[in-house]
């Protein structure tokens with residue numbers, strides 16, 4: 001997916017030159033009747049399915065810093081975080097729309113790398129870029145991505161379906177991304193593993209689909225704002241409380257080692273965001289099916305707690321064994 005002739009600046013290429021450059025890198029797909037180049041895209045969708053749509057904004061110095069990430073990874077992440085939302089509904093992604101506000105100092109190679117990353121991530125998920133909008137930004141780099149996908153109404157997994165007594169599960173490991181960010185903020189260099197987890201998240205599409213197809217999850221969300229905040233969304237929507245055992249939260253060896261030296265960073269793991277793992281509820285009797293799915297996908301699925309009646313709020317057993325009622329908050333854009 002490379003565009004052979006390099007260009008130096010946006011001024012040289014112009015808006016339509018850039019759109020054309022992107023268009024030439026997009027692979028044709030039979031479900032795209034009319035893609036980049038007309039006033040609207042026209043696409044076909046699987047019959048008898050619901051259309052899923054999600055949008056994410058990525059703003060320089062709010063969501064990312066250009067000095068901390070390479071542009072290829074930023075392109076991949078811009079697509080991945082949207083795919084993660086489709087995964088969280090149990091859906092299949094199909095089409096992307098990419099809006100960009102570009103600072104004029106952005107070098108041609110940087111822009112090419114961004115587009116290459118975006119299109120590689122889209123392709124890996126068997127999706128196509130069908131349109132977008134391209135503008136100059138007088139300030140920072142702005143990226144606005146819309147993804148559309150589909151799911152059958154009977155399989156869709158929402159945030160409000162959790163039931164009292166069910167188990168709470170998470171995929172993968174938590175806290176890697178938040179730890180990488182904390183290290184970057186301190187001026188330290190995270191390990192390759194932590195960097196990858198922060199800059200190149202993996203949308204859990206296969207897991208989301210399998211949970212939906214097998215009817216294994218009663219509610220689900222992707223963890224973007226932090227475990228507690230996103231669990232809070234499930235609890236609020238499902239009118240429930242929960243008990244979480246922090247000992248059970250799956251951690252990578254790197255995060256575990258860090259916490260041994262810096263136990264004070266415990267909250268980074270609980271409240272830090274951008275894991276892009278899936279948090280879901282399931283009836284306890286489906287535990288064996290989940291174990292089987294976990295080995296099939298080669299992805300840990302860990303039981304971290306239980307759903308309780310709403311009056312029990314959110315209780316957490318901390319690493320030192322003490323139990324606390326906690327506030328289900330993580331990252332919030334408008335709170336200091």
Ligand code: ADP
Pocket residue numbers: 019022035036037038039040041097098099100129130131132133134
């Ligand atoms: P309009 O003026 O009607 O909004 P544009 O000139 O902005 O149309 O866009 C022309 C075509 O290029 C449209 O099909 C649009 O979807 C597509 N496009 C514009 N920017 C992007 C982009 N960043 N990525 C993909 N497609 C784009």
Ligand code: MG
Pocket residue numbers: 132133134
């Ligand atoms: Mg336009």
